[in-house]
Amino acid sequence: MDFKKTKFGKFMNCRVPASKRYQPTEYEHVANCATHGLWILPSMVGGSVLYFLSVDRWHRVAAWLYGSGLTGLFITSTLFHTAAWKISHLRKVEQRFHMCDRMAIYFFIAASYSPWLMLRELGPWTCHMRWLIWVMACIGSAYVCFFHERYKLIELLGYVAMGAVPALVILSMVERTGVCELAVGGVFYGVGVVFFKSDGLVPFAHAIWHLFVAVGAGIHYYAIWRYLYLPGTQLQTSRFTHVTQMKRPEAAEENIILPVTLSSMTDLVVDQTVWGAISSTGNGTMTAIWCWDETFGPHRPYNGAVCTGFLLLHDNAWPHVVRVCRQFLGG
Template sequence: MVNSTTDILVENNEAAALFLNNGPEVQTYSEEVLNSLSHGIGLLLCIPAVFFLLSLARMKGSKWHVVSCTIYGITLMTMYFCSTLYHSVDIFHLEKYRDFFKDLDHCAIYMLIAGTYTPLTLINLVYNNLSHNNNNNDSSNQPMINGEQQKQNQKKKTPKAVKIGWAMFILIWAMCVLGVGSKLVLGANGVPDIISNSFYLLMGWVSVIGLKDLIKNLPHKGLKLLVSGGITYTGGVGFLIWETAPFNHAVWHLFVSAGTLFHYFCILESLLPSNLLKKDNEHNHHNNNSNNNHLVNNDSKTTETTPTITATTTTTTTTTTTTTHTSTIHKHHSVILEHLEFAEKQIHMKFFGAGRRRKFIVKYMSILHHIFLGWYSSSTVKKDKLH
């Protein structure tokens, strides 16, 4: 009777462990080899790509671009490194460090999610809108006002996208600190996997908060790549929790690698200064001003004759058509290809120097872009040749 009671207690404890921690490690030796190789190769592939991004940020961008892209690049490489290290435990017989490396692996995931949001929020939503707002509100064109009035006016004039950008940035890093803190204090095995996975997904879809502003401030291709990355990550979670499937974790790693590539090219397409993006912004700003002027003129008119109404309608229709045309500029051009052409024309590249190293990184990025996004940019290249 005593033995049977003890057995029941043991079984109940094991069941509780299975629920809280998804049970003991179920990965075989061959599976762990593939797990470590998948992200080890990912690490080797991402290092040159990160430095290419930082090189362009230094050469074409501001301090905001450099800092944001540096944070993103460090978190991306850290995630791949920690994952490779953790899954190499069995290969190099470092079982006593398993829990420690698992903690690092899980912490790095939180950091990557927050790191990916950093350039999207600080550059696309905050910096770009602040720069545009400062240009529109040049103090030299305004009458002298005292300091307090100037501060109040500045608060009133702060674009909504800037406030949303800061809110998302603070929220995502607060969630990152909470996640990392829980792993360091309780340990990776002290936090149920179902909670960790849910928290990863919740962090990943924080972008829903500023969805409208992201749609307005991200170019068409950048938005498409951003959403593709989010869907890829989310789809891969199914394999992560499907522990009975052979090589399920390696498949999850492939989804993660694809997701990171989507988001990397999203940043390369959307955030770095570009002539195409600059022209598009100027066109849209010009058209917005034209629309506002037409509205002002229409309000000031007191005569409501039929010919006037007809003329106004025609003008408004023309303006709308022009706006639609300019808003689709990114559907016909590739900013990434523009960056590659820029790098090819440079004699010296930051972090790479000149000569063979510069040629290597340009060739490497061209191949990576062609392999991963060739299906997406083939139509773009044909249209560019026609123009």
């Protein structure tokens, strides 16, 4: 459909060749500024909420990175579109704002993944994505500095690749809660790219792209808040802390086995000593009463200090915990 021949034609200019940049109409300039400018304050508030919900240093660092990336994206986008609207005759200044806008996208992608990569447990190889994603953002920013607007397709593919590669790492996490919301947000970003490349074909195409970005970012923010920061869920984050209720078993015949699967094990840190918690499922020769009296009995005063639960801290040393458990039971 050719919108230029309809009543909506006044809201857009003609499409330009790929080597040139599209010049929006006055209506589109206003829409481009408003569709991201309106989200600056909510993004600042949202980042602050995550920061104040943090219970440890890693949650605070992740909240700061994510909030800065989210707010920075909306600020740089709004500044660039304002400059393109009001001071487009100052080509050098407008170009600098445009470069900052493009760089902010790379760092926004890295910041969006950081809470998941930092606060969820990853495998021995995939954990390197925690810093590799920031290297990718720096490389993308360097590309913008040296090849700004020269190879637009390569730049677009760079954004898509940076958004897709860490997603594969996220799928490898043991804890999968929140992956559905991440996928839905990714779909909004992907569909929005269609409008990102439709300037001159669809009225307000770039503003529509902005709305898809805002919706995708909102879904991802909800997932981060709900599954990583909401009170009661932070203690379930497998990389750092687990909370388990340690109540005295009622039946002495309940069997206890040494966990051979790492997912069934946590480690208790008391006075710098690491102990492996024993699973209460399966078959074995050791009774729950014996395990309670001999293993956790010495730490019962700590249990009383925190009501009915222990705070179990994970130090990512699963092989060490298995060895300690086996030595303890064998001795």
